[in-house]
Amino acid sequence: MATANVVINQGGTSSGKTYAIEQVLFCLAAANPKQVITVVGQDMPNLKSGALRDAHHIYDASALLQRLVKNYHISNRIYEFYNGSIIEFKSYENAQDAKSGKRDYLFVNEANGIAWDVYTELALRTKKRIYIDYNPNTGFWVHEKLIGKPGVQLLISDHRHNPFADAPLRAKIEALKNEDLELWKVYARGLTGKISGLVFNNWHVCEQIPPDAGLIAAGLDFGFTIDETGCLLVYKQNGELWIEELFYETGLTNTDIAARLRQHRIGKATEIIADSAEPKSIEELKRQGWFVTGAKKGADSVAHSIDILKRYKLNVTRNSVNLRKELGKYRWKTDQNGKTINQPIDSCNHLIDPLRYVALNKLNTKSGMGIKSRLPAPPPPEGGVLEELLGYPIIP
Numbered sequence: 001m002a003t004a005n006v007v008i009n010q011g012g013t014s015s016g017k018t019y020a021i022e023q024v025l026f027c028l029a030a031a032n033p034k035q036v037i038t039v040v041g042q043d044m045p046n047l048k049s050g051a052l053r054d055a056h057h058i059y060d061a062s063a064l065l066q067r068l069v070k071n072y073h074i075s076n077r078i079y080e081f082y083n084g085s086i087i088e089f090k091s092y093e094n095a096q097d098a099k100s101g102k103r104d105y106l107f108v109n110e111a112n113g114i115a116w117d118v119y120t121e122l123a124l125r126t127k128k129r130i131y132i133d134y135n136p137n138t139g140f141w142v143h144e145k146l147i148g149k150p151g152v153q154l155l156i157s158d159h160r161h162n163p164f165a166d167a168p169l170r171a172k173i174e175a176l177k178n179e180d181l182e183l184w185k186v187y188a189r190g191l192t193g194k195i196s197g198l199v200f201n202n203w204h205v206c207e208q209i210p211p212d213a214g215l216i217a218a219g220l221d222f223g224f225t226i227d228e229t230g231c232l233l234v235y236k237q238n239g240e241l242w243i244e245e246l247f248y249e250t251g252l253t254n255t256d257i258a259a260r261l262r263q264h265r266i267g268k269a270t271e272i273i274a275d276s277a278e279p280k281s282i283e284e285l286k287r288q289g290w291f292v293t294g295a296k297k298g299a300d301s302v303a304h305s306i307d308i309l310k311r312y313k314l315n316v317t318r319n320s321v322n323l324r325k326e327l328g329k330y331r332w333k334t335d336q337n338g339k340t341i342n343q344p345i346d347s348c349n350h351l352i353d354p355l356r357y358v359a360l361n362k363l364n365t366k367s368g369m370g371i372k373s374r375l376p377a378p379p380p381p382e383g384g385v386l387e388e389l390l391g392y393p394i395i396p
Contacts, residue, residue: 004151004152006152007130008132008147010142011156011158013159015158015161018109022051022055025087026055036086037088037105039052039055039109040090040108041109046110047091048321068082068083094117095115098118103127105130105131106122106129157190169226175347176188179333179346180331180333180345180347183331183345183348196331200352204316205315205317213242216241217271218232218270220274221274221351221357222275230245230247230350232244234358239313240313245320246260268290272291273293273358275295305356305364306344308359323351326352330348330349
């Protein structure tokens with residue numbers, strides 16, 4: 001049981017650390033009146049896809065909480081309790097920004113994405129206790145400045161501590177041992193790693209796609225039970241690529257994928273380049289009217305597509321949370337001596353693979369398949385009739 005002023009939860013993937021901490025926070029808010037509890041993430045997209053989503057799930061699953069919570073303010077992302085307590089979800093751009101506000105409890109989610117000076121300002125304005133969690137990809141300020149100090153408690157967890165993780169998920173996590181021992185150490189055992197040798201170091205976060213960027217194509221990778229189905233859009237402007245994640249989910253049928261494409265207003269004239277190893281899925285989507293082609297794979301196509309992508313600056317939108325996480329894990333394999341070999345791990349790639357598919361088909365100048373060779377889409381009927389029938393605008 002946590003008793004220290006600062007409780008550090010270092011854990012592997014699916015260890016349940018964020019969910020468990022938020023359960024504690026809901027209990028603290030409900031049992032003690034007029035508590036201010038702040039949950040902090042590196043940015044709002046990360047919070048929405050992680051800690052905030054877990055909080056909503058905890059609330060929705062508890063009839064007791066639903067009686068104790070007075071309101072959830074969507075715009076401010078605040079749970080307000082009848083006893084005057086609140087749980088707020090926030091992100092801070094810099095240390096100066098973090099000086100605003102005081103609180104009783106602080107939860108720093110995915111702390112390795114937050115600067116030390118931001119944490120310091122938040123900690124100074126927290127009265128009672130601080131909770132911290134993260135995947136230990138490598139050492140950072142938690143290891144250098146907190147662990148081992150008085151009043152700091154370290155808890156290490158992994159998926160084996162989470163009774164709600166199912167067998168296929170556990171098998172997927174443990175399979176990392178066959179791909180990359182360092183990744184297995186971090187994500188399967190929650191131990192501090194030294195993840196180096198990342199495949200892509202040429203990517204940057206951007207706020208949005210420039211309005212004048214030209215759409216190259218969409219990329220699609222099929223998954224279902226264990227692996228996610230990943231889809232993204234790739235644009236080009238001034239010799240740079242701009243990438244926007246659309247969806248990243250398990251359990252999607254081809255009908256579901258079509259629904260997601262409509263939800264994201266992807267026009268049926270937009271070319272979607274998909275995994276050619278799934279010809280049945282490609283054909284089913286084509287019969288529903290989508291413009292889907294298979295990726296042009298071949299000998300050394302993985303290494304070749306990576307080489308193509310390394311020629312560009314990759315601008316990834318801030319909302320592309322899962323793609324950003326994959327880019328931070330996707331690394332080269334190593335041999336028995338720890339030497340890097342020219343072959344990436346076959347994991348953490350359900351959005352990177354569709355990005356590679358677009359590179360193979362549309363940016364592979366050696367095969368004459370550059371962006372300029374793309375056939376123009378047929379023009380829509382005059383007066384926007386097609387858009388009116390479909391009920392959403394067409395992305396050309």
